[in-house]
Every structure is written in C-alpha cells, then in structure tokens.
Amino acid sequence: MRPTIEDQLHGAQRLLDDVATDPRLSRDSHENLVNVRRLLKQIGRSWSELLPFYLNDNATMAQLLTRHDVELPAVAEPAGYDVAEAARRNAELRALLSRVITNLPDTPDGAAARREITEYLVRRIETDPS
Amino acid sequence: MTSTLDAQLHEFLAAQLGSVPKIADLTRVGVGRSRENWVFDLVDPATDDREPLILRRDPEGGLVDTDRGTEFAVLRALEPSGLPAPRARWLDSDGRWLGKPSLIMRREPGACDYRVVNGDRPLAERTGLARRFCELLAEVHSVDWRSTGLGAVLEDPGEQAALAELRRWETVLRQDQLEALPEVDLALAWLREHAPASPHTVLVHADFKPGNILLQGDRVSALLDWELAHLGDPLEDLGWVVQPLRHREHLIEGAWEREDLVRHYRETTGLDVDETALEWWVVFSTFKTVVMQVSGLRAFLDERSDEPYRPTRRVLLTLLTAIAERS
Numbered sequence: 001m002r003p004t005i006e007d008q009l010h011g012a013q014r015l016l017d018d019v020a021t022d023p024r025l026s027r028d029s030h031e032n033l034v035n036v037r038r039l040l041k042q043i044g045r046s047w048s049e050l051l052p053f054y055l056n057d058n059a060t061m062a063q064l065l066t067r068h069d070v071e072l073p074a075v076a077e078p079a080g081y082d083v084a085e086a087a088r089r090n091a092e093l094r095a096l097l098s099r100v101i102t103n104l105p106d107t108p109d110g111a112a113a114r115r116e117i118t119e120y121l122v123r124r125i126e127t128d129p130s
Numbered sequence: 131m132t133s134t135l136d137a138q139l140h141e142f143l144a145a146q147l148g149s150v151p152k153i154a155d156l157t158r159v160g161v162g163r164s165r166e167n168w169v170f171d172l173v174d175p176a177t178d179d180r181e182p183l184i185l186r187r188d189p190e191g192g193l194v195d196t197d198r199g200t201e202f203a204v205l206r207a208l209e210p211s212g213l214p215a216p217r218a219r220w221l222d223s224d225g226r227w228l229g230k231p232s233l234i235m236r237r238e239p240g241a242c243d244y245r246v247v248n249g250d251r252p253l254a255e256r257t258g259l260a261r262r263f264c265e266l267l268a269e270v271h272s273v274d275w276r277s278t279g280l281g282a283v284l285e286d287p288g289e290q291a292a293l294a295e296l297r298r299w300e301t302v303l304r305q306d307q308l309e310a311l312p313e314v315d316l317a318l319a320w321l322r323e324h325a326p327a328s329p330h331t332v333l334v335h336a337d338f339k340p341g342n343i344l345l346q347g348d349r350v351s352a353l354l355d356w357e358l359a360h361l362g363d364p365l366e367d368l369g370w371v372v373q374p375l376r377h378r379e380h381l382i383e384g385a386w387e388r389e390d391l392v393r394h395y396r397e398t399t400g401l402d403v404d405e406t407a408l409e410w411w412v413v414f415s416t417f418k419t420v421v422m423q424v425s426g427l428r429a430f431l432d433e434r435s436d437e438p439y440r441p442t443r444r445v446l447l448t449l450l451t452a453i454a455e456r457s
Contacts, residue, residue: 031436032436035436035437035438038438039438091309091310094309094310094311094312095309095310097310097312098310098311098312098315101312101315101316101319102315102319104319106323111457114316114319114320114457115454115457117312117316118316118450118453118454118457119454121312121313121316121450122447122450122451122454125313125443125446125447125450126443126447128443
C-alpha cells in the first residue's frame with residue numbers, strides 16, 4: 001500500500017534536498033541537515049534487511065553460545081516479524097557472548113575459542129546492514 | 131548566545147587584567163554542539179595593538195571528555211620548551227565566569243589541512259612535510275618533562291604505560307557503552323594479554339595528526355589540541371600515526387611508507403623502536419578509535435552532540451582483523 005516506507009524516506013530526502021538549497025540556512029543548520037540526510041540514507045539502505053539479519057544472527061549466535069555451554073535465556077525466538085524484539089534478543093545474546101569472551105581461559109582451548117568467535121564476529125560485521 | 135558570551139568574557143578578562151578589556155570580532159568557529167571555539171582579538175586601548183586569541187569552551191558532549199585545567203597546565207609548562215604549542219593565556223577551570231570550563235589561548239597563524247600529505251602539492255613538498263611532521267613528533271618526545279614541570283601535572287606510568295592507557299580507555303568505554311560490544315571485549319582481552327613494558331617515559335601528544343598542525347606555507351606554525359596529552363610510551367604516538375585507519379594522513383604510497391617514517395623517527399630520536407611493541411600500540415590505536423566512536427554515539431543519543439557517531443564497520447573490522455592476524 002502506498003506510500004511505502006521507501007516512498008516516505010524518498011519524500012523526506014527530497015524535502016530536505018530542497019531545504020538544503022535555501023541560502024538563508026545557517027552553517028549550524030546546514031551541518032545538521034547533512035547529518036539528517038546521512039541518517040535517513042542509512043535507514044533507507046538497511047531497514048528492509050534488518051529483520052532477516054537479526055533472525056539469522058540470533059540463530060548463529062545461539063549455536064555458538066550453546067557450544068560454549070551457555071544456557072540461553074528461556075525466551076522464545078520471535079517467530080513473527082517483530083524487528084524490535086529480534087533486536088532486543090540480539091543485544092541479549094551479544095551480552096552473553098561478551099561474558100564468554102571475558103571468561104575464556106589462557107589455554108590452547110581458549111585461544112581456539114577466541115579464533116572461532118573472532119571469525120564469527122568478522123562475518124557478522126560484514127553482513128550487518130545497520 | 132554571542133552577546134551573553136561577550137558580556138561574560140568582558141567580565142572575566144576585566145578580572146584577569148584589572149582593567150576594562152576591549153574585545154573585537156568575537157566569532158564562533160566550527161559549528162554544532164560538539165565544538166565550542168570562539169576567536170577574538172584583545173585590543174590594547176593605548177596602542178590599538180591586537181592580540182589574536184581563541185577561547186575553547188568545554189562541549190556538552192563530544193568524542194572525549196578532557197580536563198581543561200590539565201590542558202592549560204601542560205601548555206604553560208611547554209612554553210619554554212621551544213615546541214610550537216599555542217601559548218595559554220587564561221583559564222576558567224570550573225566555568226564560573228564563562229558558563230563552562232574554558233581555556234583562552236593565543237591564536238597562532240596558519241591553516242590546518244588534514245589531507246595535506248596526500249593533497250594537491252607536488253610530491254617533493256608533500257614528502258618534505260611528512261618528514262617534518264615526523265620530526266615534530268620526535269620533538270614532542272624529546273621534551274624534558276621533568277625539568278619543565280610536567281611531572282607535577284601529569285603522572286608518570288613508568289613501564290606500565292601500556293596497561294595504564296588501556297585502563298584509562300576501558301574506563302571511558304564502560305562509562306559510555308550502551309550495550310554489550312563483544313568485538314571490543316575480544317580486543318581488550320588481547321590487549322591485556324600482550325601489553326608491552328615501556329622502556330621510556332616521554333610526553334605523548336595522543337592525537338598527533340596533520341589536522342592538529344597549523345601550516346604557513348611549508349612551515350609548521352603550531353601543534354594544537356593538547357587535551358589528551360600525558361606521560362607515556364613514545365610508541366603510543368607512533369602507533370597512532372602508522373595505524374591503518376590513518377595511513378593517508380601520514381604516509382605517501384611509494385614515497386613515504388611506514389618503514390620510512392619509523393626509520394626517520396628512530397634516527398631523529400635515537401630511540402629504539404620495538405616492532406612487536408609498536409604493533410600492540412597500532413591495535414590499541416584502533417581500540418581507542420572505537421571507544422571514541424562509542425562515546426560519540428552516547429553523546430549523540432543523550433542529545434549532548436549533533437554528530438551522529440557510531441562504531442563503524444571499517445573500524446571494527448580493522449580491529450578484529452588486527453587481532454586475528456596477531457593471535
């Protein structure tokens with residue numbers, strides 16, 4: 001149904017482009033405008049990919065944590081399309097991963113675990129659309 | 131805002147000078163809530179001579195919170211050193227006069243160009259500047275911090291300089307982080323495990339870059355932004371300079387590579403450069419950049435800053451790649 005999210009983001013960008021041409025704009029306002037346009041552009045690029053990213057990352061991270069004997073909180077993985085809930089779950093799992101990292105021993109097993117986690121985190125950064 | 135500050139500044143300077151000051155051309159430079167620099171001239175009523183000054187007021191939020199009082203004391207101590215540091219004039223340490231903690235310094239001539247080393251100038255000139263910047267860094271490190279009194283202002287961390295800096299920036303991280311950052315915790319674990327002992331204590335600038343250097347033609351007229359300066363390991367500055375995130379600010383591909391810079395630094399200072407230790411400081415520099423971005427994000431979300439900082443993909447990847455390569 002129109003306007004779609006893309007329609008609205010595109011409209012907001014167009015209106016801001018128009019404001020940017022106003023010669024009465026102060027330097028402060030112009031700089032703020034640049035930042036607003038940058039943020040909107042980033043949202044436009046990422047919003048549609050966020051939910052699949054979180055769902056996939058939550059599943060991958062849950063497997064990784066389970067391999068490190070972490071008992072996952074008894075909250076059901078969101079089955080629907082709630083991006084906010086998926087993001088909350090992602091932050092929860094990342095907190096558990098931080099705890100795992102902090103408690104890894106200085107042994108060959110610990111070093112291997114650090115390598116595994118590093119590889120996972122590199123992949124995550126490369127695919128994070130936000 | 132200008133009229134309020136104008137009145138505050140008149141009152142403050144009157145108290146410092148013991149007479150009514152004549153202030154001309156008070157103008158804010160830079161924009162947004164993150165930077166508060168005001169330039170003005172103090173006019174001598176008898177001769178009409180002008181002293182160009184800059185007022186730096188603490189921002190409500192920025193990349194890093196620093197202490198204006200320490201910066202003032204460092205600048206004062208550096209005056210006899212011969213370094214091209216701006217001359218500190220007055221300090222309002224608690225913001226009683228000027229609304230926020232503030233520092234007034236002499237405004238030095240020249241212009242900043244953070245891209246100058248890879249800018250439009252001829253290659254020979256750019257290489258000459260890159261070499262000069264390296265020598266300037268060596269001059270900072272050769273300051274006799276004991277005789278200039280810096281030891282009374284700044285703590286000497288001795289051979290624990292690496293761990294001391296790591297603790298300092300971890301404290302900033304923990305204070306400002308809004309969520310778990312396993313990437314950073316991984317880096318912290320590596321940095322803690324591999325921290326080198328520091329063989330020398332020197333004055334560290336801690337944000338040495340062309341963007342903080344004023345140039346008049348090809349002459350350095352000032353080295354600015356001493357707010358992060360402290361005593362520590364000389365390799366801290368060298369690591370900051372040669373880190374991959376900043377290589378285009380200091381290095382010129384095919385003409386002034388990392389090896390050239392490190393060799394020239396070694397020859398100029400006479401200090402040994404332990405490559406393993408330097409690698410640690412390179413990783414630390416990336417970690418510090420992430421922490422600055424985390425603090426910037428916090429300031430933006432707390433509505434203390436207008437700059438939407440965030441830990442970026444490039445910086446996080448650089449950090450993790452560096453650790454992976456060295457593990």
